[in-house]
Amino acid sequence: MSGPEPAPDRDGFPDRDGFPERGALIRVAIGMGLYAGAFAMSYGALAVSSGLSLAQTMVLSLVMFSGASQLAFVGVATVGSPLAAIPAALLLGVRNAFYGVTLAEVLHPYGPRRLWTAHFVIDETTAMAVAQSTPRAKRYAFWATGLALCTLWQVGSLVGALLGSAIDPKTFGLDAAVPAVFLALLWPALKAVLARWVALAGAALALLLVPWVPAGVPVIAAAGVALVAGLLPARPAEDRFEGAGESQTVAEER
Amino acid sequence: MTTLWVALVVAALGTYLLKLAGLSLPDSVLNHPRVQRVAKLLPVAMLSALVAVSLFDGGGRYVVEWRTLVGVAAGVVALILKRGFLVVFLVAIGVTALLRLLT
Numbered sequence: 320m321s322g323p324e325p326a327p328d329r330d331g332f333p334d335r336d337g338f339p340e341r342g343a344l345i346r347v348a349i350g351m352g353l354y355a356g357a358f359a360m361s362y363g364a365l366a367v368s369s370g371l372s373l374a375q376t377m378v379l380s381l382v383m384f385s386g387a388s389q390l391a392f393v394g395v396a397t398v399g400s401p402l403a404a405i406p407a408a409l410l411l412g413v414r415n416a417f418y419g420v421t422l423a424e425v426l427h428p429y430g431p432r433r434l435w436t437a438h439f440v441i442d443e444t445t446a447m448a449v450a451q452s453t454p455r456a457k458r459y460a461f462w463a464t465g466l467a468l469c470t471l472w473q474v475g476s477l478v479g480a481l482l483g484s485a486i487d488p489k490t491f492g493l494d495a496a497v498p499a500v501f502l503a504l505l506w507p508a509l510k511a512v513l514a515r516w517v518a519l520a521g522a523a524l525a526l527l528l529v530p531w532v533p534a535g536v537p538v539i540a541a542a543g544v545a546l547v548a549g550l551l552p553a554r555p556a557e558d559r560f561e562g563a564g565e566s567q568t569v570a571e572e573r
Numbered sequence: 574m575t576t577l578w579v580a581l582v583v584a585a586l587g588t589y590l591l592k593l594a595g596l597s598l599p600d601s602v603l604n605h606p607r608v609q610r611v612a613k614l615l616p617v618a619m620l621s622a623l624v625a626v627s628l629f630d631g632g633g634r635y636v637v638e639w640r641t642l643v644g645v646a647a648g649v650v651a652l653i654l655k656r657g658f659l660v661v662f663l664v665a666i667g668v669t670a671l672l673r674l675l676t
Contacts (some may be wrong), residue, residue: 332674357659365601375581382585387616392584398632401580405587408614412588419595420603428596439595492669495644497575497627499665505620506652513618522625523616528631537630541622542615549611 340456344447344463351443353465355386356475361500362389363479368493369397373480380476384469385441387504388412391538394497399534406533410542418445425449425457439465513548520544640676644669 359380366376371393388408389467396404410414419440425448428436439461448461483493508514521544525537595603622624628645629635648665656664 352655356660358655361576361658361662365643368644371577375577378581382582383588387586387620388584388588390621392581396577396580398630401577405584407619408584409587409591411619412591414612415588416595416598417603417609419592420598420600423596426596433593433596437596438589439594440595490670490673491591492640492641492644492673495648495665495669496644496662498645499588499626499648499661500658501620501623501627501648502649503652503658504615504660505624508617509611514614515612517617518621519620525631526625526635527597527623527628529635530633534630534633537626538619538622540585541618543618545614545618545636546611549614550607552639562675 338459340453341459344456344460345548346452347465348460348463348467348471351387351447351464352471355443355468358386358469358500359472359475360479360482361496362386362393363476363481364483364496365390365479365493365496365500366393366422366476367483368482368486369393369497371397373484376475376480377476379471383412384409384438385415386411386471390500390504394501394539395535399536403533403539406539410539415440417441421445421449423453424460433552435461439469441468443468482554507522517548521546622674640672641668 321378333521360572362380365375366379366389368535371379378551379392383389383392391411392404392408394404395407417436422436422440422445426436441482444461447464451460486493487536505518521541524544528537540541603612628642629637644665644667647668648661651661651664
């Protein structure tokens with residue numbers, strides 16, 4: 320993004336009067352929203368065909384609003400105890416807390432404003448905000464991406480859920496969609512060598528545990544692999560924060 | 574309320590509180606390289622475990638459904654070709670459904 324440096328505003332909200340990056344930011348935000356909407360459709364179809372009601376599918380999209388956590392919840396809750404799905408979803412949501420640390424420096428969300436800002440702290444809004452060069456563009460990028468994504472996420476979930484409830488999952492090969500969608504979420508992170516080993520070890524540990532522990536527990540146990548690998552002495556090349564998550568590759572490509 | 578609803582509400586609110594915590598906690602709490610590395614690797618290990626379990630766990634014992642495997646492999650090809658979510662999703666279910674129809 321280029322253009323003259325705009326004067327910083329003090330209230331933390333984007334200005335109504337234009338600045339050079341505005342049009343480009345809105346276009347990228349809508350593009351990312353459409354991409355997320357397509358992902359949400361897959362989520363909605365999977366959630367309903369796995370046994371969640373339409374209301375449950377939508378409450379997850381509206382309140383949890385974090386793709387990987389939502390899918391993990393569905394994946395674990397519908398095969399094992401729903402209670403095992405709580406740690407699975409929360410452990411996948413931990414990365415959002417770290418995005419919050421970065422975004423707090425950009426957004427300065429004080430008082431009650433923090434309560435609604437927090438809802439939009441996800442992979443895409445963080446990637447878009449940190450990619451901009453000026454504080455005002457960062458804030459604008461965060462809100463444009465957050466609002467576009469949240470809207471299209473709900474629409475996509477609803478459409479997917481309605482489609483999913485209309486078809487027989489097994490006949491339409493929807494059982495293949497669960498691992499495929501998790502792989503798509505994991506894919507961008509596999510560029511790093513350490514991440515590949517962690518992915519391999521996590522999958523191996525989970526598979527070893529399958530016959531011995533209740534459903535859902537193997538996935539939670541895989542978190543232990545991340546804990547061990549993360550606490551080992553660091554190599555400098557691995558220190559970039561490039562996590563697995565939603566459509567992060569989109570933000571990187573633009 | 575069923576157990577599923579209780580779990581769903583707890584997990585959804587918990588995820589929101591994690592986001593809120595990141596915005597609210599002082600910088601020093603989460604700003605350690607090792608803590609950040611664990612946070613970065615958590616989704617990698619867990620998503621990979623979810624892939625494995627959803628492919629091979631048939632309710633506490635191992636199952637291999639070759640049509641599903643081929644469908645997912647086709648999805649991986651779509652990923653290698655840098656296609657988006659919807660394409661990967663449609664290729665995976667399309668190939669699996671087609672194989673189920675033919676065999």
